[in-house]
Amino acid sequence: MARLLIFAVLISAACGASPRNKPTWPDAPVELRDDVDREAAIDQLWVLAPGAERDQLRAAIARATAKRLEDAVREERPFVAAALLDQLTGLWQPDPNQLAAGLASHATLIRDLRKMFAKSGAIEPAAQTLILLTEIDSGRRVQALAELDEVLVFADDLSIAENGPNAVRSQQIAVLQPTVLQLPLPWLVDKYVKLVVDRQVAVASLLEAYQKAPPPCTPGDPGCPSASGVTLELVRAHHDILATAHRIANVLARANRAPEIHRHLVNLKGIGTEREVSARAEVLAEHPTADAYAELASTLRADEHAPDAGAAISLCLAGLAIEPGNSGLLVSAGNDARALDRIDQSIKLYEAALASSAELDTQIALRLGKLYGERISRLAASGRPTAASSAWNAANKFTARAAKQHPSVVWQQATAIAESALGKGLASQGMIDAGRRALTASLERAPSTDAYECLTTIDVQTA
CATH class of the missing domain: 1.25.40 (Serine Threonine Protein Phosphatase 5, Tetratricopeptide repeat)
Structure with missing residues (x-):
């Protein structure tokens, strides 16, 4: 037996495998507290249709993740807790309306996480806990929303202190973005999109004023007036504004609200707009066909500033709901799933594409x-x-x-x-x-x- 184990170790090293267990029979049980097993279960979650089976698997994953989070709180490991919380939040990305029922039993844990993140100064995960609490603790929803606004104002104050008054909204967007992409709750999507739109309008107005009456020197040079507001600090604060159209499209696509994208982009002018995104969003709004979803998905996944395979696959799946046998959409969705490291989902989509193609x-x-x-x-x-x-x-x-x-x-x-x-x-x-x-x-x-x-x-x- 000892000789067999030695062979297994040597062959494992030579053949590229990395076993976590000794050779056993029958198969080792699934342990969802283990990172590899939990990630494999999450992978499987993406191929299950809505219903009891998916709810049961998600509940089991949530319980195991909660145990790991309890350990992180007890050991005061905020960075580990932030990664686990993000994973937990993402379990409800396909159907955020089920979050309240799924996480209600873990409300105490979420509140403990809120305290730990506040203590450590981790703004983004602190905001994430408050967003979760607005859904799972209905009795304190108003209080949680008020605290969330306080966190967002605090984040913006830090940016304003560093980059000047025109940095407003920059950090609010940055703080909300990770959670809204993982958990596209209707109210959260609306809040995020409004911030992105309002920020673009404000910055575009500053740039327009600068173009109409530029100072007689280079902004930033000693003695040069900066009344126009166009400064290096403005650029630093809003470094991602070029991706405005894509940011709006990404979050609405993930929320299965793609027909709304055009309505939010149509009145934007100047910096951050994108002609191709706007044109394809307009086509989709007017004619929501499978091909229209495919065209917009191709634009979002290939963007230079904010490529988003998650948004692209959401659009592809929406298109497949209209035309289930569309082999091009199946292949594109499979590619997106592969980019997201979803092995089971990409296999299912590729199999369907190959089976349906002539x-x-x-x-x-x-x-x-x-x-x-x-x-x-x-x-x-x-x-x-x-x-x-x-x-x-x-x-x-x-x-x-x-x-x-x-x-x-x-x-x-x-x-x-x-x-x-x-x-x-x-x-x-x-x-x-x-x-x-x-x-x-x-x-x-x-x-x-x-x-x-x-x-x-x-x-x-x-x-």
């Missing part, structure tokens, strides 16, 4: 094979070889069916990638013979330097 996209087939490999590796590295084998069987079943629909050698390559991941994963868990068989089978499908190296390591170590 022609084979070999690049998507290979991406799918790599995603299968990532899913299998994650399961094996977590001490779950049975689950990894089941994931491999599911992948093999789909590729076999797809190969009949669209015959191509690419399916052998995609399947080999997944089977190679299975072999390496099994070997890393001490299942040497099973791992060797899977690696050998993968090489019979398609050559792979990685698989060859892993097999060589197994042979050398077991000789």
Whole structure:
């Protein structure tokens, strides 16, 4: 047995796996307090339809995250707590209206977090706790909203003290932005959008006044008047104003309110506006077709200043609700899910795209094979070889069916990638013979330097 464990460690290092558990049988139980297991469960959450199953899984993840947060509060670790709180908040991104019911039992914990963040001076997570409390503690909603406004004013006062009176709203936007993207509550989205719009109007007015009557010198130079308000401090305070149109579009897209984007952009003039975003938002508002959603999504995901795969995938999914079999939207949504590291969701979307398309996209087939490999590796590295084998069987079943629909050698390559991941994963868990068989089978499908190296390591170590 000791020799087998030594082999597992050596093969794990050689084949790229990083097992957290000793070889076990049956599979190790899922422990949601563990970061890897919790992230895998959140990954699964994105593919579940609204209903009891998703609610139950989300509740279990929330309970485990709450336990970790309690530890962070007790140990006074605000940075760890802030990351965990952000993860907890994001569980309700698809349906923020369910937040109150889902987090009500954790109200005391959220209040404890509020105190810790206030003590440590962590403004953004402190604001996030107050936003959560407005939803889950209805008896103190007014008080929480008043405290939130105090926090936002305090943040702005800091910016004004550093950058002058025209820095108003800059830090309020910065403080709200992480939470509104994670949790697009209707009132919070409205508050954020109004701040962004009002800030753009104010700064654009300052710039317009400067252009009409520029000073006879360079602003910032000694003795140069700065009555126009156009100063280096203004630029520093509102450094992200160029992304105004995208910021508005991103948050409304994530809130499933894309038809409203044009209404907020149409009256903006000058700095921060974006002709392409405005034009595509106008088309979507007037003709909300699947193609209109796809066009706006392509603009938001490729922006130079504020690319947002989360907003893009929300638009793609809205388009798919109109036209479920649109293979282009399915591929785009799959790419966005992949950019967001959502393995299960991207697999589901790519499978649907390949099944619904009249022609084979070999690049998507290979991406799918790599995603299968990532899913299998994650399961094996977590001490779950049975689950990894089941994931491999599911992948093999789909590729076999797809190969009949669209015959191509690419399916052998995609399947080999997944089977190679299975072999390496099994070997890393001490299942040497099973791992060797899977690696050998993968090489019979398609050559792979990685698989060859892993097999060589197994042979050398077991000789």
